[in-house]
Amino acid sequence: MNIGIIGSGALGANVARALARKGLSATIANQRGPASLAALVEELGPTIKAGTVAQAAAADIVLVAVRWVDLGRALGGLPAWNGRIVIDGTNPVEFLDPDSPDAKDPSNPLAAYGIKAIDLQGRYSSEVFREFVPGARVVKALNHLDVKVLTQPEVSGGQRVQFYSGDDAEAKAEVRKILEAIGHFAVDLGSLAVGGRLAELPFGPLAATNFIKI
Structure with missing residues (x-):
């Protein structure tokens, strides 16, 4: 399983930590270049x-x-996606x-939370995110909970639930x-049009809902 992470902020770094805890490999990147990630990769170890x-x-x-407002800058100019899988971990908010x-x-x-919802008309x-990654198979995941809990999948005698949705079954x-490899209980919310809306921060009905599978 060949995993890449674009963005080394709270979400990207904590997903990397969750993968490292289970001995899973990934390549993490940001706009500042690999040298800026030296301390993080030293912390996380060889994987x-x-x-x-x-x-x-x-x-x-x-x-x-990456933050919603940085999508164009982060993803612009990349080679064709050619059917590869892209996990949309973003939310349409401005900090x-x-x-x-x-x-x-x-x-x-x-x-009061330091954010503002972005009007997507x-x-x-x-639906908007896909326009930044033409040709990719998009799956929405890892966006609906506080990023700090990504490294804490086992809680209260059960597994923390992570929602995911997409239009391509494979x-x-x-x-x-x-999601299962890093210890979470994965729940399929259906298509992007349905599941994406349900789990989308800030106003999705399931956004920030912390379910535990016992």
Whole structure:
């Protein structure tokens, strides 16, 4: 299983930690280059290596773990995806400068959390995301819970639930294997149009819902 991670922020780094805990290999990359990841890969051990964005994007299964507003910059100019699997770990939110007027906007119910929902004009986020990865088989996953729990799949005597959804059965099966390999209980929410909406932060009905399979 050849895994690439684009983005080394909270999501990308914690997925790398979850993989490393189980001895699984991956290549992690960011826009600043492999040298900027030296401390992280030293922490994680020999199964996780730093690479360029192009190297991470060349994997069979690629997690995109960048902020929504950075998608164009992070994914622009990459080679054709040619049916490879891309995990959409993003959510359509903007992170606010705490000193900005937006951070104190009383009309924004999420201002207290430091974020603002991005208006997608009625579209669901993976529908928009697919436009950044033409030709890829997109699976939505790893986006609906606090990233800190990704390395804590065993809890309260059971397994933490991770939702996933997609329009390609084979691609979903491969992503399910990854979720199960890092110790989570994987639950298929169906197509992107259905499941993606359900688990999409900030307003999906299942967003931030922490189920435990006993």
